Amino acid sequence: MMQRLAQAIGLPTLQVVIDDFIAALRQHPLFAAMMSQAEPGRLRRRLIAFWYAALDGESYRLPSEECPPLRPLSQDQWRVTQALFGRAINRHVPAYLAKPWQQRLEWFGQSLPLSGRMG
Secondary structure: HHHHHHHHHHHHHHHHHHHHHHHHHHHHOOOOHHHHHHOHHHHHHHHHHHHHHHHOOOHHHHHHOOOOOOOOOEEEHHHHHHHHHHHHHHHHHHHHHHHHHHHHHHHHHHHHOEEEEOO
């Protein structure tokens, strides 16, 4: 299951999850200003490409220009990001597929360079 998770979830569902997540970021006070300056189509394409490759175990094939830009996040920002993304996953993906995606999200978070807490 873990090797072809994106195929099991399906591209249309993955796209809906990403759209839900981006909408949640735009509405959240911690990210609203940053998101108002972002190119939504480009961010959407990058997130879809990244997660489709990562969930199928093929992120090594993803060109670096297609990876979402990684800004240093505070621990608080990551916690909010993970919660918003997790909710989007749970709203649109069956539990038996959502659980392994949530695990990948957690692993991804462990690899991020996080700064201290926000004041």
